[in-house]
Amino acid sequence: MAMPTDSSDARAVGEAVDPTRLEHDLALLATLGARDDGGVARLALDANDIRARLWLAEQAESLGASASVDAIGNVFLDLPGRDPTLAPVVTGSHLDSQPAGGRYDGALGVLAGLEALRALRDAGLSLRRPLSLVSWTNEEGARFAPGTSGSAVFCGVRDLNETRAIRDAAGTSLGSALDECLAALDAAGIPRRPLATPMHAFLELHIEQGPILEQARVPVGVVEGIQGVSWFEVTVTGSANHAGTTPRALRRDALEGACALAASLREAARDDADQVRFTIGTFEVSPGAVNTIPERVTFSIDLRHPDPATLDALTASFQLLAGQSWAGCQATLTPLSRIAPVAFSLPLVTLLDDTAHDLSLAAPRLMSGAFHDAIHLAGHCPTAMLFVPCHNGLSHHPDEYTELDDAVAGTRLLAASLARLCA
């Protein structure tokens, strides 16, 4: 059998993807934690999340794969390659959801990977490299914050014991919930595997959680990286006075100043390419009485861009603006947090471009505005992602929805790309 390095093999693997199987798996998984409103509540390491892992591990047998679980609960299905000395190609995402989540965020990436493994089997391709499917633990962080626990601990970005010590709102530690999960997998005969094992490449398929692909009417996008994000807190301080008795000339109105500063910051962040994401999401006014001139306004800035130099330049211009006087008020801008942008592997992104071309799929490049497990994997091995559209960009919501045709197109591109990487 020929190695799937040519376009016809890529197409054959893509065509072996079965929409019916994928649709069935999506419906089945949505029953684990089903909400009355059609959404899914499958919180990390809860009973439904454990059942989902057991179900996933059960799929190994029919694929000729072996299931295993690591110390943070990440479940792997490993398909052997002809050369067992080579590091595996890995795909996957996460099975946990938000409390009022949908059927696609995370789950689609795991199920697309599962269907890709089936397609490779059905296309009769022999793999030189091993190929693994993974489901990462607690990506959402909805029950145990922060999220991306499984990928972060696997990649050595976070400490296992510190992560085990995180508690949910009921006081349960992630560690004790994890031990229950591991005990259930032990009972099912799933062996343990080490953390931080080498990988040749990691590919994650996910819903976009934004409107770009739907607006562009394309079925799939190639993700070049994950935007960096800086959070700031801005405080504008004026002086409180009686709304009825204080002439305009004697006012130092913090709300007037804050609106003007907010408009100037927004203008400074405006770029023709529409790549900067600038959001003021919170805006608190003190004392907050109808007939009192505001003394203080505190607002947040969420700033994102793929290029760290642009984030630096915008931060500097924001500081200059905050240093001016706004309606007679003083302002301060305090950086709260910063996560550096991640650029995915260019060879891998190029391979995805080429494979999309071979499959005659329109697959524009885009940046991820949200975080994913892939952010940690990018420091571990060459990494990239595929996005499929989601309706109205809606996610973390029971109405989250991706057309089956788009999910299938993304899965075809994933399967064909995995075949190329394993060849």
Place this chain on the structure above:
Amino acid sequence: MAMPTDSSDARAVGEAVDPTRLEHDLALLATLGARDDGGVARLALDANDIRARLWLAEQAESLGASASVDAIGNVFLDLPGRDPTLAPVVTGSHLDSQPAGGRYDGALGVLAGLEALRALRDAGLSLRRPLSLVSWTNEEGARFAPGTSGSAVFCGVRDLNETRAIRDAAGTSLGSALDECLAALDAAGIPRRPLATPMHAFLELHIEQGPILEQARVPVGVVEGIQGVSWFEVTVTGSANHAGTTPRALRRDALEGACALAASLREAARDDADQVRFTIGTFEVSPGAVNTIPERVTFSIDLRHPDPATLDALTASFQLLAGQSWAGCQATLTPLSRIAPVAFSLPLVTLLDDTAHDLSLAAPRLMSGAFHDAIHLAGHCPTAMLFVPCHNGLSHHPDEYTELDDAVAGTRLLAASLARLCA
């Protein structure tokens, strides 16, 4: 003895005002409800407010006046005039304070009136008209809302029984607190008097509760009227989306729209004369998360001006602005309440101007930005007010402060003006 219609008599009455007596009374009254921080908590109809009334009634004897109380608890000290058929000239203010109030708001107007009566006696002037001092019940509304109960019921603007039914936070009705107060005055032998008795004129001295006189470095101001006030609620509706994944071109950011609309409304209200008072005091953002584009902003407008036509014109221009699209968002502007401006009696204001001139007092005219009992009296008889400066415009605060020199200047002008009105 000559009637005090000429300038020399006005000066004589003014000079008879005794700073030491006024200072003593201010200190004495501040002990009734004294707070540890130097402020005063003398809530309407509480034990201290009742003691303050009894103290005031006791002052009648040395003045040759008679004390009386009406059905809403307003205490009067009446000095007879030579012609008992004439309606009296009346001055006064209120003795109740805010819970964390100061020594001057209300109290100074009563004590200045008391000192004016003493000055008239000491100057040896014979009055043709009767002259009364009044302390109105529950001006503040801090315990029983709304305030200005005594003046509103006296003038027939509000119903006595409805006012008696108002309850404080502890569930006590104004009526039962009032009955306790009236019983204490009964026990002291203070007779009852009817409501709505005719008045020739009403003059109220009060602290400005704003910065204008202090900034102008003048000791007193002649109040031409009370601004009208309109309250509005503005709602701006966009759509909530993920801050990281939604391009600027696809956003409808309610906070961006609200800041732009707020700036345009503020600009529309800007007048060269600096008479319009435009305040946005509350500004609520929903959902209010750092990484979510705001879906909805609701903010308040407090708009004040002496001229009803200007309020109408501004309201119309606000509605036009709200009808536009703001950053792709819809806005609505809803009128919540409106209180019409009150213009004080021009002859009375002119008499105050002239008397200030005779006393060589700089006394510019100004409008009141806050409400006072005088707003109801203005519908009952020719009414005007005098303001004295208060430091930094601070009021309703333990640090509320008026220089004794300014309090004395205001009292001299009040006394001389009362003498003229009674002549």
